[in-house]
Amino acid sequence: MNNIDQLVDEIVKRIKPEVNTVEVEASGRHIHLDRPTIDALFGEGYQLTKAKDLSQPGQYACKERITIASGKNSFQNVVILGPERPAAQVEVSATDATSLGLRVPVRESGDIEGTPGIVLINGTQSVILKTGVIVAKRHIHITEEDARRFNVSKGEIVQVKIEGARALIFDDVVIRVSADYATSMHIDYDEANAVGFKKGIRGEIIKKSEK
Structure with missing residues (x-):
């Protein structure tokens, strides 16, 4: 040459x-919340606090952290991503799903029909999600x-x-x-x-x- x-x-x-x-x-495990779930966990009208911007425009990590729990296990200090979504959604890895004892499908974000639920906990407040746990495609x-x-x-x-x-x-x-x-x-x-x-x-x- x-x-x-x-x-x-x-x-x-x-x-x-x-x-x-x-x-x-x-991307690690994280949560997207809707307005009713934010109100139930943090108080009516509560506004999540932006901690840092993410690479996608308009997306950010919040200062607030919560616990997610199944009947088998739980994860504490799970980050919440903003802004608010039309429906609450929890994104975990397949390894996380096994630890939680959940059969979690691989789905695109927002496609939560027929997915398992989970409990969201903030101090003494909790919300039971009937659906919303996915492994992100x-x-x-x-x-x-x-x-x-x-x-x-x-x-x-x-x-x-x-x-x-x-x-x-x-x-x-x-x-x-x-x-x-x-x-x-x-x-x-x-x-x-x-x-x-x-x-x-x-x-x-x-x-x-x-x-």
Whole structure:
């Protein structure tokens, strides 16, 4: 390989991460609350306190923490994510679900029909959710501009290849497109451990139609 070829190869390596891949983020167990549940746990009209912004525009972690409990086990200090949702939802990993003794389906956010319930506890106040516990389906938030660049569409199922010491290909990854998003892939801690997650890791989108 001559010097020019080496230079071109180096340039390609530098720009490829931004052009052909998306950043991957790992998410731990968390809760989304609706207004009636906030009122029941914290008092009527209570406003959750923003602690820090998250990578998705308008999304934030709250200062408040609560306990989630099943008949078998419980987790304390579970973070609440804002803003308020139309329905309360608890997102856990498959490992968490086993610890709680619950059979929790893999679902997209908001798809809670037929899911198991759980008890939410804040001090002496508690709420029994009849449904709402899910293992979040791995997904990519993507802007409309990036969706066109990657040639993917809302609801499309793709694979994502991640390099590294524990390289693997995630299958069954759903594309979620919105002008309000920042482009990034979301996985849970079980998936993060499987891939040897480190902050800043990136994944290459593979369209199934191109395999």
